[in-house]
Amino acid sequence: MKPIKLVSVLLAAGGSRRFNGVKLSCRLNDGQSLLQRSIEQLQQGCRQFLAKQATGVLTPGIVSLPLTPSVIVPAARVSPAIALPVMASPVIASPIIVLTPLTVILGGHNECLAPLLPQGTAYRLNPDWQQGLSSSIRLAVKHALEHEADALLLALGDQVALDASDYAALLHCFLASVTPNRAKGGQTTAAFYRQSPGVPAIFLADDFAALNQLSADKGAKAILVERHNRQQLQLLPLERGAIDIDTQIELAQWLAGA
16 A cells, blocks of 8 residues: 655644734743644654554554544543443554654744744745635645645644644544555544544545635634535544633633643
């Protein structure tokens, strides 16, 4: 089976209007900026995934959520509060997923944020960032197409509660959807929180046209919901994905509870 080339992109081009400042440059309790933490956790998650993928074995147990038949997640990532049956399946050889180095999309506050990027981190400047989130998504798709990618992982720079294990689990969930008879390689895969799919998410090349049609400040949720309704979406329960930073009050609350 041909290796699946997956491009990872962190969206960090917003103007932080509600925050009234440069939110991604704000320091967390460990001294890192919010942007640095998001980059580090996503990069570590990718490394964790690659290390486990190197074993050549998928986790044999998967859990089926009572949402749609297409929703499957690795058993180890389901909250203990959700009592769901584990269905046995044979151990199969892992298909190879090739991950390109993370790229960050910057735009608003580029002058403040670019110096905060860890050494060696690639970034692209979105000149149209004032047009909203959709412009950064289109640039991410352009980046994926330039790399002839089969899939695109989109993450946000302000989902402060997510850690490396969450991103690794999302990649494993995507990997679990890849089977020899699914020639194009897997299904669109998304986090699931607040009873709805959302980012971080992994989109197939088949999704790129729809992503390019987004406008203004609309994100990719509508596309994920459509895939869900058509039973063409893998979901990973990830309630921490609901926590993001939009205002200074939210940042203060996070810092107080972290």
